[in-house]
Amino acid sequence: MPRPLLLIDDDEAFARVMARALGSRGFRVNVARDAASALAEARRDPPRYAVLDLKLGADNGLALIPQLAAAAPGVRILLLTGYASIATAVEAIKRGAHDYLAKPVDADAVVRALEEGDPDDEAADEAGEGPASRQHERMRPPDAPPPLKRLEWEHIQRILAESDGNISEAARRLGLHRRTLQRKLAKRPVRGG
Numbered sequence: 001m002p003r004p005l006l007l008i009d010d011d012e013a014f015a016r017v018m019a020r021a022l023g024s025r026g027f028r029v030n031v032a033r034d035a036a037s038a039l040a041e042a043r044r045d046p047p048r049y050a051v052l053d054l055k056l057g058a059d060n061g062l063a064l065i066p067q068l069a070a071a072a073p074g075v076r077i078l079l080l081t082g083y084a085s086i087a088t089a090v091e092a093i094k095r096g097a098h099d100y101l102a103k104p105v106d107a108d109a110v111v112r113a114l115e116e117g118d119p120d121d122e123a124a125d126e127a128g129e130g131p132a133s134r135q136h137e138r139m140r141p142p143d144a145p146p147p148l149k150r151l152e153w154e155h156i157q158r159i160l161a162e163s164d165g166n167i168s169e170a171a172r173r174l175g176l177h178r179r180t181l182q183r184k185l186a187k188r189p190v191r192g193g
Contacts, residue, residue: 008061
């Protein structure tokens with residue numbers, strides 16, 4: 001059964017090619033070109049996945065992340081950007097994105113990023129029905145940017161070091177609650193890409 005995905009990008013040629021490529025990889029793709037149509041589409045047909053461009057003409061993809069999450073609870077959001085930076089990556093995670101990729105990007109990289117850590121796919125893999133059971137390649141290419149969670153971990157470690165190990169001060173600088181930061185620090189570091 002095709003998995004519902006909402007592709008939000010104002011580049012018509014890119015959206016057409018990516019929609020076709022993702023459709024051939026088991027997704028049922030709906031396309032939106034701006035924030036208003038993306039939210040309307042998410043409410044009409046809630047997606048399991050959303051692939052969102054950072055720059056949407058006059059709209060900002062970062063601002064759309066929490067709105068998409070509210071319109072389609074449980075949606076896994078992948079942010080695409082031509083302007084990759086640690087600050088953008090951290091802000092995307094704080095707003096609810098699950099990962100980000102720098103453009104140019106291909107459909108296989110998008111699928112890997114969407115499925116990595118997806119509890120629905122992991123359960124399907126264990127049942128012999130998911131992407132891994134179909135010999136889906138989950139390896140990141142050597143030139144791919146590090147995973148978003150790895151960038152977040154590195155950013156947290158840098159701020160913690162700048163705060164001389166003071167968790168309360170680091171949490172304040174990161175805009176996080178102290179307990180949230182402690183939970184993030186208790187998790188093992190994410191392997192590099």
